[in-house]
Amino acid sequence: MRKVLKGMASLLGATFLTISAASSAQVELDFYYPVAVGGPITKIVEDMIGRFEQANPDIKVNAVYSGTNPETLSKVLTASRAGKPPAMAVMTALDMYTLVDEDVIAPIDDFLKTEEDKAWLAGFEPAFMWNSQHDGKTWAVPFQRSTTLFYWNKDAFKAAGLDPEVGPQNWQEIIDFATKLTVKDASGNVTQWGVQAPSTLVPYWILQGYAAQNGARLGDETGTKTYFDKPEVVEALQFWADLGQKYKVMKPGVIEWATNPKDFLEGRAAMITTTSGNLTNIKNTAKFPIGVQIMPGHKQRGAPTGGSNMYIMKDAPAEQQEAAFKLAKFLASTELASEWSIKTGYVATRADAWETDAMKAYLKEFPLAGVSREQFPYLIPEFSTHDSQRVQRAIDDAIQAVLVGSKSAEEALKAAQQEAERILKPYQD
Amino acid sequence: MARSRFQLAPWILLLPATVLLVAFTHYPAVMTMVKSLYRLPKGSRPAKFVGTEHYVSMINDPVFWASLKNSMIYALGTVPMAIGLSMLMAIIVNSAIKGRSLMRMFFFLPTILPMIAVANIWLFFYTPSYGLIDQFLSLFGFEQHNWLGDPDTALGSLMVTAIWKEAGFFMIFYLAALQQMNPTLAEAAALEGAGRWYFFRRVTFPLLMPTTLFVMINAIINSFRLIDHVIVLTRGGPDNASTILLYYIYMVAFRYWDTAYASALTMVLLVILAGLAFIQFGILDRKIHYK
Known part of the structure; x- marks a missing residue:
């Protein structure tokens, strides 16, 4: 069965290769994301991806809406087992151990090249990093988090x-x-x-x-x-x-x-x-x-933290992984993290994301959005095994x-x- | 030469169906059987032959027994109810009453809705205190009830939803059978002075038996096969009160990712369904009168 599937997959792959051969200078990557709350999440994500592609013309991102949280996990695991994982996916924070055990994700540390990269990763609220760390490594970047x-x-x-x-x-x-x-x-x-x-x-x-x-x-x-x-x-x-x-x-x-x-x-x-x-x-x-x-x-x-992080897949080609890391850095940058929080209602995960002008104006108009930040000192990691x-x-x-x-x-x-x-x-x- | 071509032709004609059946039914079934004897490969750990280990842990798995019991209750509850209701509905819309095409449409409507949509509608019906059922019952002074959140009523609530969804579909088969029935039978019975109940019991019902067998097979298969509404309405809860076997298999395979144990559970389901098919085709079929 596996052989048959592999044969079918490589046949499909060959078809895609011929199609995409024309734009070979471009790195193309798949990005799976779930929608777990109400609101026009798909539109917001696509808008952000569009801006990323404008800033990085050498990268093309296929943002794939992959259903609910469990469905996303299923799809990612199935794709990984077939040898064709997306370069990056948004999955729940508590799935980290499962993903490590299945040996399908790459540690984020591998992609930290510059001091700036390291400073960026250090800028997240510690409470939202607890569920990303295991075995002395960081496995995920906080994205859509809640409490x-x-x-x-x-x-x-x-x-x-x-x-x-x-x-x-x-x-x-x-x-x-x-x-x-x-x-x-x-x-x-x-x-x-x-x-x-x-x-x-x-x-x-x-x-x-x-x-x-x-x-x-x-x-x-x-x-x-x-x-x-x-x-x-x-x-x-x-x-x-x-x-x-x-x-x-x-x-x-x-x-x-x-x-x-x-x-x-x-x-x-x-x-x-x-x-x-x-x-x-x-x-x-x-x-x-x-x-x-x-x-x-x-x-x-x-109170516990909850929600999802961005994971980079281990078996994706290296140039896709690099591009995915760029995308993660873009989506979880100070400006975007604050914009994402304002538009979706998820908690902004970076201290500096709470200090942007847009966030300050939003909090003035809707002070209740700041309540979750008051809870930061009392947060505990989400229960995960x-x-x-x-x-x-x-x-x-x-x-x-x-x-x-x-x-x-x-x-x-x-x-x-x-x-x-x-x-x-x-x-x- | 002519003889050998005679033998080849049917095989060639059968080939596409055979290939599809083998690739998507028989081969997976055999692989499921094989996989159920191996430990799950994980990361760098390879699969290992463990024999009947999964079956032994199944015996000690209380959730498995709960799901098996729930599946039995579910099948025993939904199948006769769906058959009875659809027969009744077919007889009603087959009689010469006013607005019967409208009635037919009403009865058939649940069938064309996707199960997920049906379950979401019923999720609202079952909502305690302001849901449709509680609002209706409160007119008669009943207290509000947490239908899906109470282990005593969760499974029953799922069964009602399934019957509502399925009866309209089965009604179509009964309606077709009733319309093919020779009207001279009814005239002869009326001349002989047979009552309506007697006529139904001795003429209509036996003549509907082939349809009933067909409907029963489908209803039983559906009772083991459909779990969309479980996922929407209760997710098997509270405390596994509404976990039926296929839902448990789904949980083990696609939530826990223990596909080896899920294969073993699937084998149990397969054996149950094979047993039921044997009873239906092997025993009941012989007792049914076909024209």
Whole structure:
């Protein structure tokens, strides 16, 4: 089968070669990128690529929209196995170990030639570099990054007799506020829940925040150890489950990722946790004034980073890799990083990107966009391990089992820890 | 000479179909079988023969058992419901009632929509408190329910969506069969004084059996084959309450990238489907009356 495929691939390749032979002086490269949030991302990317090509007439970039995050990973891995990877791709930060294990990405360090290159790489916020570093090397360039934020409905606060300008600052206040904000109709049906956090798609991401606020991590920096059954993590999950089961201020059962902001916009949930990536959409859609702040703390403040980075593929031809590095440097330059953040709602990943004139003018007009920066001192790396999708599934299943009440937090997390240890065993030596 | 040409011609005619079938059905099936006996190659680590190791770990894999159980419930729930509903719909739109072409269109409409679109529509239907179903039920004083977020109702919700999507398609086959039925049968039965239920039970239903077999095979295959709505509606959650076998295979193969274990799981699915096909063609087929 592989031989047949290879034969077909080389046949196709030969056809393309004859076509592109005419413009052989030009380096042509494929760039895969996903779209994971709303908004005209494709148009923004194409516009930026166009400007890059104008500045570098010897490089031609084929920007390929490659679906969602998991689809992009699938396509890149499949293309790499067939020996024809794109030169560069945007994939989630937590996929780094998978990509290293599959031996398909090249370390960024290989392309740092000048002092200027090194200064550029050093200019990223450290929090957004944590998920790029492994084994003393840097494997990715931060691109579309996000974090969790806490949103509230100011009208609902007024109606409940709370100060609409101040959100809850700690877990106890979340419970107190949410109790006041949970509204029932005459027959006892809840018409507005006090607080909500999503528990599908990436429940581990939300739990990671609660755990960080309780002083714990879900895993270590080597990507080979998880701490699911640590008492602090159990407490964090217990707190989350209690909001629904004990205090009855959160919608019971599992809360769909996409429904959560909709509930908020429909006035069915007064306070929600969701990604900073939803900020622009919520601001534009909400029919009521919204409040946004960094995540409330418990023992301390804490929130995870999320989102995607740019990876350069190991098996792409050297001249394509060089061109891809140029493109990465262009897309993550001070000006472009700030423009990207303003247009998409992703967090600007460089300190200097927050200081451009465009960004300053934008923040004056829309100060809430600056909230995610206030969270920088409290950010923790996104939980990522070898075989990350499988480990994630173990912890996600545990979280959901606890939230629907079929297992206790301790029991579920212990099982997830055992499962994770089994999965990670081959990587521990 | 004439004799040998006689033998060659059919083979040449069969060749294109045979090549396609072998290349895209039989060869992959055999390779799946072979791959399920090897450990996954990763980076520089080569594939290694591990025998039945994947099958042994399958026995200890609770998610596999959960997905197998869910698949059985899913098939047992959706297949008879889809058959019954489509038969009923066909009989309704075959009778001489007003606006029946409009009814036919309504019943057939879900079929022409892509499953992804259907699932997104139902995602809204199932939304707690302000979704269509909860809004409707609240008229009768029911409390709001988190349909997709509750392990007791998640799988059932998926099944309802699938039945809604499929019944209209199967209705077309029943409608065609009903229209081919000789009207003298109904006249003769009416003369003999047979009631409508008796006529259905003793005449219509047996004559529809070949169609039912066809529909049943398709419904069963679809129940194992369609997972688009699972991805949109629940992603197998909460806590694997709605993970069906093919969705689990998809997760293992294209999320975890453990294609070796996914091959072993695929073999299980293959054996189940082969078994079902044997029962249907080998046993049921003989009991059905064809004209």
